[in-house]
Amino acid sequence: MRWNRDDFSGSPVETARRLIGAVLVHETAEGTAAVRITETEAYGGWYEGKPDDGAHAWRGRTARTEVLFGEPGHAYVYLIYGMYCCFNISCDREGEPGCVLLRAGEPVAGLPLIEKRRGRAKGTALTCGPGRLCLAMGIDRSLYGADLVTGPLYVEGGAPCEIEISKRKNIDYAAYGRDFPWRFTMKGCLWVSR
DNA sequence: CCAGTGATACTCT
DNA sequence: GAGTATCACTGGT
Numbered sequence: 001m002r003w004n005r006d007d008f009s010g011s012p013v014e015t016a017r018r019l020i021g022a023v024l025v026h027e028t029a030e031g032t033a034a035v036r037i038t039e040t041e042a043y044g045g046w047y048e049g050k051p052d053d054g055a056h057a058w059r060g061r062t063a064r065t066e067v068l069f070g071e072p073g074h075a076y077v078y079l080i081y082g083m084y085c086c087f088n089i090s091c092d093r094e095g096e097p098g099c100v101l102l103r104a105g106e107p108v109a110g111l112p113l114i115e116k117r118r119g120r121a122k123g124t125a126l127t128c129g130p131g132r133l134c135l136a137m138g139i140d141r142s143l144y145g146a147d148l149v150t151g152p153l154y155v156e157g158g159a160p161c162e163i164e165i166s167k168r169k170n171i172d173y174a175a176y177g178r179d180f181p182w183r184f185t186m187k188g189c190l191w192v193s194r
Numbered sequence: 195c196c197a198g199t200g201a202t203a204c205t206c207t
Numbered sequence: 208g209a210g211t212a213t214c215a216c217t218g219g220t
Contacts, residue, residue: 041215054215064202081216082199088215101215121218131216170215193216 003148003155008073008091012042012098015091016184019100022158023108026137031113033137035105035127037155038191041168042182043088044068044098054168054177057097067145068097075146075153077139084131087139089148089155103169103183104128106191107136129193162187169193 003022008015017040025034043055052058056078057065067076068090076088076099092098105127107114114136118126127136134140139153148154166183185192 043215056215059203062203078215079199079201081214082201084199084216086215103215125218129216168215173214 001156003073005071005073005149007155008089008148009093011092012044012100013182015089015098016040016042016100016182017163018158019089019102019155020158020163020184020186021161023156024102024105024137025109025154025156026139027152028138030138031110033110033113033117034108035133035137036108036191037102037105037158038186038189039102039104039128039193040184041101041103042098042180042184043101044092044096047177047180047182050176050180052174052177052180054171054174054180055097055099057099061097065097068099069095072098073147073149075139075143075148077134077141077144079141080131085134085140086130087134087137087143101130102133103130104185104192105133105136106189124191128191 019037019040057068067074071094072091074090088099088101090099164185164187165181168183
């Protein structure tokens with residue numbers, strides 16, 4: 001079953017947990033690719049009375065973060081380090097700028113297409129890591145704002161599974177947020193970022 | 195370990 | 208409007 005608007009309307013932490021084990025699908029002219037989501041991070045909101053200063057929307061509404069303030073279930077894609085993209089899904093109720101960063105997945109469909117997009121990469125390097133996942137799935141900034149409820153990029157299925165919890169990666173600059181336990185991985189899964 | 199790459203969000207004028 | 212520090216990363220030493 002494809003996720004609908006309500007499925008994306010929970011808090012970032014709740015949505016990040018529910019996305020583990022679900023499948024991300026992208027249908028393009030090149031073909032269809034899909035991965036089982038194995039690693040996510042929640043952004044936005046509060047933890048033990050502290051605001052998430054690691055979230056892009058924390059400083060307020062800007063052109064880049066605009067989509068995070070709209071209705072849930074849209075793609076928030078941005079360029080990082082001049083060469084890679086990160087793909088997030090907006091969540092929480094309208095006006096509340098939460099999102100979930102998708103950091104890794106395990107290919108379940110369209111492996112030849114994924115390999116073609118990834119050049120020399122093999123194994124977990126194909127799809128594990130936020131930049132790699134975007135390359136493998138053909139996600140770039142042209143998908144900024146795309147509606148995952150109605151478009152060719154969407155989420156389906158999923159069921160509760162065992163989840164490991166850890167601190168988010170590479171946000172040491174965030175005085176409060178650096179220690180939030182908001183990274184979720186599928187327990188025992190090797191398809192995760194380094 | 196570390197260079198690469200460019201949009202973004204700040205800081206001054 | 209111009210100048211610049213920074214970055215939810217990756218790939219090759």
